[in-house]
Amino acid sequence: MTGLMTKDFLVMRNGLKSYLLIMVLYAVMAWLDILNFGFIITFIQVMLMVLPITAFSYDELAKWDRYAMSLPLGRGKVVGARYLFVLALTLCTTALGLGGTAMLTLVHKADAVEMLLTLEVSTTIGLLVPAIMLPLCYKLGAERARPYLYAIIFIPTIAFVLLAKAEIIDFSSLSRLEALSPSAILGGGVLLPAAGLAALAVSYLISCRVTAGKEY
Amino acid sequence: MTNCIEIKGLCKSYGDFSLKNINLTLPGGSILGLIGENGAGKTTTIKCILNLICRDAGEITVLGYDNVKEERLAKQDVGIVLDECFFHDTLRPRDVGKILAPAYKNWDEALYRDYLNKFGLPEKKLIKEFSRGMKMKLSLSAALAHHPKLLLLDEATAGLDPVVRDEILDEFLGFIQDEDHAILLSSHITSDLEKVADYIAYIHQGEVVLSNAKDAILDSYGRVGCTAGQLETIAPHDILRTRRGSFGCEALVKDRAAFARKYPMLLVERTTLEDIMLFVGKGEIK
Numbered sequence: 250m251t252g253l254m255t256k257d258f259l260v261m262r263n264g265l266k267s268y269l270l271i272m273v274l275y276a277v278m279a280w281l282d283i284l285n286f287g288f289i290i291t292f293i294q295v296m297l298m299v300l301p302i303t304a305f306s307y308d309e310l311a312k313w314d315r316y317a318m319s320l321p322l323g324r325g326k327v328v329g330a331r332y333l334f335v336l337a338l339t340l341c342t343t344a345l346g347l348g349g350t351a352m353l354t355l356v357h358k359a360d361a362v363e364m365l366l367t368l369e370v371s372t373t374i375g376l377l378v379p380a381i382m383l384p385l386c387y388k389l390g391a392e393r394a395r396p397y398l399y400a401i402i403f404i405p406t407i408a409f410v411l412l413a414k415a416e417i418i419d420f421s422s423l424s425r426l427e428a429l430s431p432s433a434i435l436g437g438g439v440l441l442p443a444a445g446l447a448a449l450a451v452s453y454l455i456s457c458r459v460t461a462g463k464e465y
Numbered sequence: 466m467t468n469c470i471e472i473k474g475l476c477k478s479y480g481d482f483s484l485k486n487i488n489l490t491l492p493g494g495s496i497l498g499l500i501g502e503n504g505a506g507k508t509t510t511i512k513c514i515l516n517l518i519c520r521d522a523g524e525i526t527v528l529g530y531d532n533v534k535e536e537r538l539a540k541q542d543v544g545i546v547l548d549e550c551f552f553h554d555t556l557r558p559r560d561v562g563k564i565l566a567p568a569y570k571n572w573d574e575a576l577y578r579d580y581l582n583k584f585g586l587p588e589k590k591l592i593k594e595f596s597r598g599m600k601m602k603l604s605l606s607a608a609l610a611h612h613p614k615l616l617l618l619d620e621a622t623a624g625l626d627p628v629v630r631d632e633i634l635d636e637f638l639g640f641i642q643d644e645d646h647a648i649l650l651s652s653h654i655t656s657d658l659e660k661v662a663d664y665i666a667y668i669h670q671g672e673v674v675l676s677n678a679k680d681a682i683l684d685s686y687g688r689v690g691c692t693a694g695q696l697e698t699i700a701p702h703d704i705l706r707t708r709r710g711s712f713g714c715e716a717l718v719k720d721r722a723a724f725a726r727k728y729p730m731l732l733v734e735r736t737t738l739e740d741i742m743l744f745v746g747k748g749e750i751k
Contacts, residue, residue: 253568262555
């Protein structure tokens with residue numbers, strides 16, 4: 250399983266290097282107060298969402314699945330390797346996010362609570378999107394599943410904006426959060442990535458079911 | 466001598482195509498050549514062995530293990546070279562070692578590098594810069610680096626020049642020197658199989674129409690060249706297939722010696738696997 254996860258990193262090493270370079274650039278810009286930290290976090294989130302699907306595209310191009318399923322691993326482990334890749338990416342980006350938060354808090358006396366909460370939310374979205382997309386990629390293939398990625402990003406966003414404009418959702422209630430202590434906010438916020446992880450676990454089971462009946 | 470592959474009553478239907486009651490045995494220390502036209506069912510059979518597709522009926526054991534219930538054990542000592550190179554263009558041969566090493570408990574990195582050197586494959590070169598021959602050699606290096614007992618090769622020599630093919634065939638012959646080793650080699654290039662195979666199984670329209678030791682087939686089967694008039698004099702049960710052309714007729718006979726005794730006026734020659742394929746694929750039953 251680790252070999253297949255390594256394969257994903259090796260296949261996308263050039264892309265990952267570019268992402269890393271851009272992230273360092275953004276970190277410097279955040280250090281210089283040119284760029285908002287929230288933007289960097291959002292960038293990390295988008296990267297998390299797109300990379301596993303890109304990995305599927307590369308595999309389709311090489312017809313890798315047929316070979317991978319011929320290895321003495323079993324279908325569950327081949328699928329598990331892709332989820333391990335998502336988790337490894339999440340760990341890397343969360344570590345980078347925490348590093349950025351620490352840096353900006355210590356040097357610029359920035360609001361750590363706000364940044365950590367942003368990180369928790371973005372990590373959750375970064376876990377939830379692959380949780381939805383991976384079974385779709387196994388079922389439909391990367392290219393046919395890709396429109397669903399845009400749908401699950403844009404439809405909720407547009408829905409939120411419309412509901413807020415129609416005053417069906419009242420965002421002013423969020424100001425109540427300010428009454429809570431920072432530890433309560435962050436403690437509660439940890440539940441979000443935990444829910445993302447749970448969704449990913451359910452997603453893994455669905456993907457296993459999809460691949461169990463698939464012919465290669 | 467144990468059997469490395471045993472296939473009993475394998476059936477698989479796709480609607481417009483089906484594998485019908487395939488029975489095959491591959492003894493240790495031998496090479497079984499699987500021949501047949503495009504779409505005859507060779508790759509489907511190999512996919513069934515690798516459990517890449519779900520069979521409708523039948524049993525398959527690989528190195529003594531059930532290929533579905535004990536899939537991981539069955540595949541642990543199997544090396545695979547399929548009709549294409551499945552390694553991504555952006556990888557390098559040394560990366561392939563890193564990817565496959567955790568999958569096989571007997572992976573031998575030194576052996577893998579030996580094969581890369583032997584086949585002249587640069588470890589650091591991108592696979593996208595490799596020729597087809599180099600890619601197949603890379604696939605073969607990867608298939609051999611975990612000390613497999615069984616090699617499954619689907620059109621592994623297709624599209625390669627004679628020099629590379631010969632090099633790869635030599636490797637196969639070296640591999641089966643061990644009595645525990647065996648190779649299932651699916652190929653259109655019947656001359657390759659005539660060189661290295663011990664057994665031949667011919668799959669035609671999803672059925673095994675011929676399965677025997679290669680030498681027995683080539684020693685026994687014969688090709689008769691004759692006129693249309695002479696063909697009419699041959700009893701239908703003495704010939705398997707006929708082909709009629711503008712310059713004469715040909716017939717395939719199962720027992721060359723017996724035919725020559727019975728029809729001394731007709732010339733019967735040794736046949737090749739390609740001839741047999743052409744007779745079965747394009748010929749008619751008299």
